[in-house]
Amino acid sequence: MEQLAHFALTEPAHVPSRSLTPLRLAPTHDRIPGVETHEGGVSFKGTGWFEVLLTVDWGSTNRFGTRFSHTAIPDGHPLHSEAIDAGVLVDLSDGKQLLRGNTMFGPKGVDRIQLEVWQDSGTSLDVENASLEIRPLPNPPD
Numbered sequence: 001m002e003q004l005a006h007f008a009l010t011e012p013a014h015v016p017s018r019s020l021t022p023l024r025l026a027p028t029h030d031r032i033p034g035v036e037t038h039e040g041g042v043s044f045k046g047t048g049w050f051e052v053l054l055t056v057d058w059g060s061t062n063r064f065g066t067r068f069s070h071t072a073i074p075d076g077h078p079l080h081s082e083a084i085d086a087g088v089l090v091d092l093s094d095g096k097q098l099l100r101g102n103t104m105f106g107p108k109g110v111d112r113i114q115l116e117v118w119q120d121s122g123t124s125l126d127v128e129n130a131s132l133e134i135r136p137l138p139n140p141p142d
Contacts, residue, residue: 005032007042008131015117016124017065022072023056023115023130035134041072041114042132045129047106049137053099054080056117057129060095063087069097071113071132079103079113086121102137 007025013019024040034045044050056069063086070078080099090096103110117133119125 003032004030005035005134006030012126012128020118043112045103049140051102051135053133056097056132058095060090068118072116073110
């Protein structure tokens with residue numbers, strides 16, 4: 001059986017226009033030892049190579065402005081990062097931002113990530129569903 005850790009919103013998140021907003025995620029029933037929630041983000045207690053799937057569902061009713069999502073890490077360089085016109089996002093994926101990335105995580109490097117979002121529709125939006133799904137990968141090639 002594949003190991004998987006899934007962290008998701010437990011309630012809708014209010015995202016003001018033009019304000020970078022961290023989304024507070026909580027673990028679901030799926031877990032990987034050493035991959036834990038930390039202050040609404042995810043921390044890595046052991047070292048390993050992991051794939052991270054980011055999902056932010058902005059909904060399909062507001063087509064105005066830009067939608068931005070990223071996984072912030074302590075050194076300031078995100079693992080994922082995408083800004084896309086809201087109308088294009090609705091046309092392509094019914095308003096869902098879907099990103100995939102992978103990196104080495106662990107206490108002596110990148111040891112935590114935080115899902116953050118931003119939008120500039122001119123009004124506040126509620127994000128009903130957002131998540132980070134984390135899977136361990138085999139050791140990376142040398």
